[in-house]
Amino acid sequence: MALQFTIPEMTAYLDKVFPQVQGMFGIDRMDEDLLIMRLHNDERHLRPGGTVSGPAMFSLADVAAYVATMARIGPQALTVTTNCAIDFMRKPAAGVDLLAHARLLKLGRALSVTDVLLYSEGKPEPVARANLTYSIPPKG
Amino acid sequence: MALQFTIPEMTAYLDKVFPQVQGMFGIDRMDEDLLIMRLHNDERHLRPGGTVSGPAMFSLADVAAYVATMARIGPQALTVTTNCAIDFMRKPAAGVDLLAHARLLKLGRALSVTDVLLYSEGKPEPVARANLTYSIPPKG
Amino acid sequence: MALQFTIPEMTAYLDKVFPQVQGMFGIDRMDEDLLIMRLHNDERHLRPGGTVSGPAMFSLADVAAYVATMARIGPQALTVTTNCAIDFMRKPAAGVDLLAHARLLKLGRALSVTDVLLYSEGKPEPVARANLTYSIPPKG
């Protein structure tokens, strides 16, 4: 399915609708098969022991599923997360970015479902996995 | 099961282990049946449309499950979230705090399981529900 | 919200739409606050060690969420499960029925969300918890 945004267009769109997280996330790759986003390494997200916090990992998975959905349906600000299940599997590496590999599994009229694997940059094994459902508003 | 912390002790403990979120959360009630925590209404967590963001709701559910577990096992900084499933059911009300009602369903040797309902303060219907598993480190 | 079925009506409805599981489940209580259903103790569902199998527990949680939804919206055969997260927390007791305590948390136009706790009859601690989302077909 053709994408409705280029990476620079999506980046500008995110900055506009989520100004409070501007600069926190980047898009490395966005095509029909795979979206790769990164959470820039940032002291504010650290937990005891120096790892990225669970909420920061959730945020990255959530924004990746949002971008994977938006990329196909075009800008619809009222699209919202309805469900997420996330497994935290390994301690993220300190001092590197966190990468999300997101694949859209379903795009229906009312819902999208996205699978996400999270990696510490440069490490082969995922630190977390997540699946997210977004609710897509009916066309007006 | 007797609790290992009073509310002031738990608040001081959270400030120590999570200094980056100091002042973000409060504990309204903490006893063997129910824990009630609040996320103070704060502009930084807003999404388009003025609602509390999904990641902020996840954070509140996560810290509530952490506190519910810690309250029983005592301070163990290496206790980490291994799994969460969360349903976002209604739009949170603007301008009020978000409350988490957390109930510990299981405390095993290696895992705890907590159910959480999230409410906009003053509203009867939950805005979200979550269940979280924490992994408890083996005793040294 | 007023219920659209009595217990005998719901039992007859389940027998009609799910004839392959006739007699497997019973309804102990069905009102606006709480639905209690039971899975009759039955050798076919046993796992190694004599416990009820995970799939049988899933089935009970699934049918309980279905009944909790149907009870409010009336018979709509195309209502389907879209999502379930389930935690298996304790080994069910051998030789007794399994009970589901189900509470409907949300009934929207397109989705319902139900929380379920599963108990071995006569035991105070839940053996499992589940949350289920059902998709409700648009009115024709």
Add this chain to the structure above:
Amino acid sequence: MALQFTIPEMTAYLDKVFPQVQGMFGIDRMDEDLLIMRLHNDERHLRPGGTVSGPAMFSLADVAAYVATMARIGPQALTVTTNCAIDFMRKPAAGVDLLAHARLLKLGRALSVTDVLLYSEGKPEPVARANLTYSIPPKG
């Protein structure tokens, strides 16, 4: 990681530990990257409308995660599911087998995490996705 079973050995093991489901499942492929299992098309699992039931899909995902774990750790009958989240995304095709593609994402000392995609045989799009955590008993 080397596997501890061949396909015939695993099939024999499943028949022994789960005699009540003998013949229900088959293993198409089992190697370090991917496990493919099938649920034989069978009238007993049908829902209204002729689709495979949700509990039958859960069963297939559950046994696939079990086999993916056992294949690596060797026979340990007390290994049990602790958590599953499953999304039902499309109506399964009538009259064909259901296939599970399972990938083990984590094998720790105490837990394994497996991702599963379910397909109607011959169809490119998944009908469901699931993630399952198994608890592995401590070595005696």
